[in-house]
Amino acid sequence: MAPELALKALELERGEKVVLDPMCGSGTVLRAAVEAGHRARGFDMDPLAVLMSSVWTHSSSAAGLRGAAEALVLEARDLMSAGVDLPWVDSDSETSDFVDFWFAKEQKEDLRVLSYLLYGQSGRLADGLRLALSRIIVTKKRGASLAWDVSHSRPHKVGTENDFDVMSGFIKAAAEIEKRMGHSFDGSANVERGDARNLQSLPDCSVDLVVTSPPYLNAIDYLRGHRMALVWLGYKLGELREIRGSSVGAERMSKVNDERLIGLAADSEVSRLSGRMAGIFWRYVEDMSRVMSEISRVLKPGARAVMVVGNSTIKGTFVDNAGVTRRAGILHGLSVEAINERELPAGRRYLPPPSANGASMDSRMRTEVVLELVKPRTL
Numbered sequence: 203m204a205p206e207l208a209l210k211a212l213e214l215e216r217g218e219k220v221v222l223d224p225m226c227g228s229g230t231v232l233r234a235a236v237e238a239g240h241r242a243r244g245f246d247m248d249p250l251a252v253l254m255s256s257v258w259t260h261s262s263s264a265a266g267l268r269g270a271a272e273a274l275v276l277e278a279r280d281l282m283s284a285g286v287d288l289p290w291v292d293s294d295s296e297t298s299d300f301v302d303f304w305f306a307k308e309q310k311e312d313l314r315v316l317s318y319l320l321y322g323q324s325g326r327l328a329d330g331l332r333l334a335l336s337r338i339i340v341t342k343k344r345g346a347s348l349a350w351d352v353s354h355s356r357p358h359k360v361g362t363e364n365d366f367d368v369m370s371g372f373i374k375a376a377a378e379i380e381k382r383m384g385h386s387f388d389g390s391a392n393v394e395r396g397d398a399r400n401l402q403s404l405p406d407c408s409v410d411l412v413v414t415s416p417p418y419l420n421a422i423d424y425l426r427g428h429r430m431a432l433v434w435l436g437y438k439l440g441e442l443r444e445i446r447g448s449s450v451g452a453e454r455m456s457k458v459n460d461e462r463l464i465g466l467a468a469d470s471e472v473s474r475l476s477g478r479m480a481g482i483f484w485r486y487v488e489d490m491s492r493v494m495s496e497i498s499r500v501l502k503p504g505a506r507a508v509m510v511v512g513n514s515t516i517k518g519t520f521v522d523n524a525g526v527t528r529r530a531g532i533l534h535g536l537s538v539e540a541i542n543e544r545e546l547p548a549g550r551r552y553l554p555p556p557s558a559n560g561a562s563m564d565s566r567m568r569t570e571v572v573l574e575l576v577k578p579r580t581l
Contacts, residue, residue, distance in 0.1 A: 207572065211413045211508040212238050218389070219410035222500065224398035224493065225450065227424070229255030231413045236389035243404065245396035247449045249437065250336055250428040252395050256329055257379065259391035263330045264383035270327045271334055271376035275369045278315040286318035290438050297439045304359070304430055309346045312368035313339075317434040334375040336431035338368065346371065347430055355427035398450060399492035401500055409500045412507035416493060417450055418523040419486055419514040425449070450489045462533060463487055469525035479516055487526055494530035501577040507536065509573040512546070524571035536575040543569050 212221065212234055221235040226244035228251060235242040236259050244255050257263045291297050291314075301310060313335075320332055338346045342353045346368050349357035396403065398416075429442040466487050475483055497507050509531075511524040528538060546569060 207413075207508075207510055211411065211506075212240070215240065215411055220408060222404070222409045222412045223414045224396075224401060224412070224497065225414050225416055226255045226393065227251050227415070229258040229393070232259045232391050232393065235413075236387040236391050239388035241389060242391040242393075243409070244391065244393040245398060245401065246393075247395065247397060247445055248425050248428055249395060249435070249445070250340070250432055251424070252393055253329055253333055253336070253435075255391075255393040257333045258383070259387070259393065261383055261386040262326055264327075264380045267327055267330045267334070267380040267383075268373065268377040270331060271373045274316065274319055274331060275373060278312070278319060278369065281315050281318070282311070286315055288314060288317055288321075290436055291433065294438045294440070297433055300439050301433060304347045304349055304357070306348055306362065306364040309364055309366055309368050313346060313434050316368070316372060317436075321436050330379055331376065332435055334372055334379055335434060336428075337375040337379070338366075338371040339431040339434070340427055349430065352427040352430055355423050355425075357427055357430060399489060399496060401496045404500045406499055407502045410502060410505050412497050412501060412505075412509075414508075415510040416490065416523075416527065418512050419483060419516060419521055450486070450493060463491055466491060466526050466529040466533065467522075468529065469522035471519045471521070474519040475516065475521075479519075483516075483521060486523075487530075490523075490526050491530045491533065494527065494536070495534045498531070498534040498536050498577060501536075503577055503579040505577055506539065507531070507573075507575045507577075509575065510570055511573060512570040524573060528573055528575075531573070531575045536577055538573070539576045540572075540574040542572045542574075544572060546570055 211231075215221070215238070219240045220243065221231070221240045222243045223231040224245050226232055226246050227248075229244065232242040232244045232255050242259060244252075244259075246252050246255065291301055305313065316335055320328070320335065323331070340352050341347075341350075343350050344366060345352065346364075346366050347357070348359050348361055348364055350360050351357055394403070398414075423446070425442065425446045429437070429439065429446075432442055433439060463484075467483070470483070472480060472483060501507060509527050511527050513523050514521040524541075528541070532538065
């Protein structure tokens, strides 16, 4: 989500409030909330998203990070000749093959030692160091892997050799994080792995404001790129596939017979979708109904939910994700306060290209819808 949207949503809130982003991604909303003095709650299925959000919302997680990275590199150099054991990689052939394919020998050796030292490490700077490691892998162009476009989740291998210096890159990434976190926050944040469809750790009527940007069909699948860093942070490839497949917006099929759910798709051209894509779409409708049910449950009476939603074009067929979200909110007791459409900034248009006959659809792909919903004071 664009930072200016998060800030605008927070402008009307006075005093310390509980602000929730149930699909927090990299933590844009949570960061804006803590800087404004609020108490932020964030959830995400993606372990790297949780790591990013946790670091960006805790100022204490970065002071002295560069020095800690330099000390870790010295320790790593002492271990290089001895070799280290990474059980989640070495005992799992799929994960081991994945690492061998995407990383050249020299970078792999350096990453193994850093990963070994970071695994299980606790303390104030541990997450900041893990984030620094991820930032030399999840890059747009040159990084510790053999791939480009990892940060846009379109990794493609560009060679078999790499001269990237993992150790100096790691120190530089830590220094950049420390620089970005150069001031303290008035608010506080609690970020955890969790499912927006089942916010079991949040009581009813406990949230003052929800600000989020739910995933949508054929949007960027960030976990596809993030897994290249997460395999160095203790995760097996199979575990990440399971997380990816169970997330909102995942390409898994479902059948829907509930007339209430079918009604959520009234503005989409579902009949034009193929059997497989129709099944994926109905799974998305089902997921968003559960998300909006939970948002309605945790909001206090009179509180707002601001949803930033992009629409999709699938093989020339328009899918109104914003309409699904709006109707799901209404289904679960929320009222529509405002609907606004805004241009997507050019730098955020990392979407699948339109089909030859989809020129008019392309214009829809360049905008996103900002929905403002409110929970009535009495239901």
